[in-house]
């Protein structure tokens with residue numbers, strides 16, 4: 516019996532280890548000196564073998580033994596606001612640098628730009644040169660360390676953004692969201708040995724290494740990536756705003772604390788109006804969602820009116836309020852459910 520117990524404990528342990536996510540440092544696709552003269556071999560070595568390796572090791576350490584071992588990199592990034600600074604910085608560091616190595620190549624190893632990406636760039640930025648100027652501007656005006664990005668937005672369009680530190684536009688802390696297809700690292704560790712403080716010189720050098728063939732592959736992949744739809748839903752800020760007030764009023768009410776609901780019913784109603792007037796994600800912008808939002812707004816109005824109404828029986832009023840906020844909460848989850856259909 517004891518042996519059996521040990522065996523089952525071992526199996527559980529092995530299956531946990533087998534399912535656990537461990538991130539690995541990817542190899543550089545080319546030799547350290549192959550990026551010269553635009554980026555010197557020593558910078559490449561330190562950047563990849565030390566900086567990127569540290570992000571990978573620190574990320575593995577931070578998630579080891581936690582529920583985060585079981586979730587994808589996209590989820591780690593997407594809900595970065597819920598993660599510790601260590602997870603946010605090191606998950607971002609690993610993702611961002613992996614992308615960076617993917618899109619850098621010596622001239623003779625670079626692939627041509629696809630006609631689809633060329634067309635998208637021409638229509639949004641008029642030419643590659645003006646796209647490069649836009650990215651360089653984002654990169655040179657990024658204060659301190661960070662990245663400049665070319666992303667595919669949730670609407671499937673190209674856009675140029677920049678983020679501080681190791682953040683990126685997949686993260687919910689980024690005001691502008693999208694899937695990055697090209698990133699320029701503007702941390703000093705990317706250029707200091709060769710260019711010292713001259714970020715502009717590094718920027719004009721790095722474009723010689725951008726492999727438009729690889730960027731084109733990332734563009735095609737991003738357009739069909741289910742992550743795009745997830746980003747669009749996650750970026751419906753009006754529903755996040757509403758949810759915050761709903762959670763801060765409904766959950767105390769569940770524990771018979773009606774003070775937050777009674778003091779914030781006007782705010783809840785205002786957020787419901789803003790939500791009704793906001794634009795839902797394209798995939799969820801349909802009659803059923805609009806109809807549910809109308810009911811939600813009405814329900815919040817009813818709650819607010821009841822709160823304001825004088826009452827001789829506060830107990831009874833609380834019972835009524837609880838029924839009403841529970842119904843509003845149900846409608847809110849109905850909207851959320853419709854978004855995930």
Ligand SMILES: [Fe+2]
Nearest residue numbers: 700702704705
């Ligand atoms: Fe870097």
